Amino acid sequence: MSLIKSISGIRGTIGGKVNDNLTPLDVVKFASAFGTWLQNNKNKKDLTLIIGRDARISGQMVSSLVTATLQGLGINVVDLGLSTTPTVEIMVPELNADGGIILTASHNPKQWNALKLLNEKGEFITGENGAEVLALAESEDFNYAEVDDLGKYETRDDAFDIHIQQILDLPMVDVEAIKAKNFKVALDAVNSTGGIAIPMLLDKLGCETIKLYCEPTGHFPHNPEPLKEHLGDICELMKKEKADVGVVVDPDVDRLALIDEKGEMFGEEYTLVAVADYLLKHKKGAAISNLSSSRALRDVARSHDSEYFASAVGEVNVVTLMKEKNAVIGGEGNGGIIYPDLHYGRDSLVGVALFLTHLAKENKTVSELRAGYPSYFMGKKKIELTPEIDVDAILSKMEQEYQNEDVSTVDGVKIDFENNWVHLRKSNTEPIIRIYTEAHSQEEADQLGDDIIAKIKSLI
Structure with missing residues (x-):
């Protein structure tokens, strides 16, 4: 069985039997459940949902199914097309929408896809809400709209521009400091949407981008999870091109791995550590990660007279604790940066901008920066x-x-x-x-x- 129903969404492999894999009927049923749940919980007639997808091969098919289902419920759809998880999260409140669905299986191989569910804040729905959606999916208690009440459909092609501009406007992102360094950045985007979004950001930051696997074809050239054993090609490219830093993202661009100028991994756990080091140097406050993340974040927080707290594993749990503690920075040790001054979601784009600012201001190489952190x-x-x-x-x-x-x-x-x-x-x-x-x-x-x-x- 390759269909996983959880409080955060539904994930599975394409094809096969209904209820065993992610088939068209499963997509329709789950989209119907989420749309119906929103209708049951909103005191308004016209609902609008934002959808966006990564570049995996099944994305267009799944997107078409989700769009038609939502319209069939009488819900308006704004389709961002090829997008990233953080971009969809940004655009939900930007467009005053009632929620969103991200069509991505994140770091899973190409045969997988998923529906990830967002509330009106552009944040993942809670566990309690997710359980209600699952119950609706099981009951199939749906009431579709009559012909005059079908939802409207529109597309937007400016979402990346809006997302990137919000990052550039952040006080802690020093665009001029980055531009002054003329960084040479190698990028492995595993042939998904990071190959569109990250170069757009790097261009605005005055960086030279050396692209590797940046065509959004959905044919992943290696296992898409950004771990050392999958990243030999970009490590070699770093040395060949004499790049200053390597950037690796997963298919939906919420996880960020870094590579130093010698072609060595910076360490997946240390993306968050480095960004926290920069931010806590300028603003005292709490840093949050989950219980399975590196102790290095605690050490860095304490070095800046700041507090560290650990949540249960899972992005929803990290975000809940971040809000409770009014955290400056948080995330997960798998390369997920959550910067609340932008939004409460893992975001590789803001991670890149904050890391490059830190690197520019420290006036060090990436390997020198890494050497300054506790080694675990x-x-x-x-x-x-x-x-x-x-x-x-x-x-x-x-x-x-x-x-x-x-x-x-x-x-x-x-x-x-x-x-x-x-x-x-x-x-x-x-x-x-x-x-x-x-x-x-x-x-x-x-x-x-x-x-x-x-x-x-x-x-x-």
């Missing part, structure tokens, strides 16, 4: 259990076992030791405990994971 290494393991084992009971035993340490149960069990940490999370679909660790060396991180697995086995 992460490990990821899992332990597969038999179905009859009570995973929650195991996690509770682990909490008790380490009660004298700094333990959080906000999301699974996280144990903060003095020099490292481990985070245990159960799978929602399988009898598996995922084990995330971080330490000052890869060997130590991996050993900690093995030790925790041994401890769990001893408690079964």
Whole structure:
């Protein structure tokens, strides 16, 4: 089964059987559920939704299905066409719309697509709202519009311009400082919409862009998740072209990975760390990431006399805590920058602008900048259990076992030791405990994971 229904949307592989994969009927049903939920919760007659898609091959088909379904409900549609997740998020409040749908499976391979659901603020709907949409989808309690009440359809081709201008207008983005450096930037956009949007931004910032995989064909030339093992081509290009910095984005452009001038990864976790370092230097306040993100963000926040807080995993949870703490900066360790002065969503474009400002003002190379941050290494393991084992009971035993340490149960069990940490999370679909660790060396991180697995086995 390759259809995943969650509180944040519906995701699946194209083709196959209804309810097993993301088929046209599944797309129509879920778009109907979201549109109906909005109609049930809005005290107005004419509703407008913004839609936009990444460049994956199925995008046009899925977009057509979603558009027609919403119009069939009597909802107006503004179609941004090829877009990015943060651009759609920006345009929902910009156009005073009632919500949005982003058609993207983010970093998943090309056979996947998804519908991600936004509220009127251009933010992902809450877990409670998502559960209501799922219930509507199951009930199929839809009431479509009669012919005179069908929704209107229009397109917009200025969304990238609006998004980029809002970034350039931010006080913490120093356009002139960046222009003065004449940065040479290599870009891998995995043949999706980052290949359109990022060069437009870099041009406005006075940078020279060396493009790699920037044609928005949807034929991803490598695994689209921006991890080291997938990025050999741009690392080689960096050295060949003697570029100052490498920028890598995923298909929907909400995750940002960086590469230094030597063709070495800056570190996925350190995109947020570097941007936070710059911002907290100028404004004291809270920094937020999730429990599975690097301790380096905490260290940098404390170095600027600022607070650090960790949320449960998931962008909605990070945003909720950011609002509660009135955070200056937040995000996830996978390269997701959330800058609330722009909007509450992961945004690679604002991440690029803030990082280049930081780089320009520090007057350092990317590798020199990276060397100034605490060095941590992460490990990821899992332990597969038999179905009859009570995973929650195991996690509770682990909490008790380490009660004298700094333990959080906000999301699974996280144990903060003095020099490292481990985070245990159960799978929602399988009898598996995922084990995330971080330490000052890869060997130590991996050993900690093995030790925790041994401890769990001893408690079964």
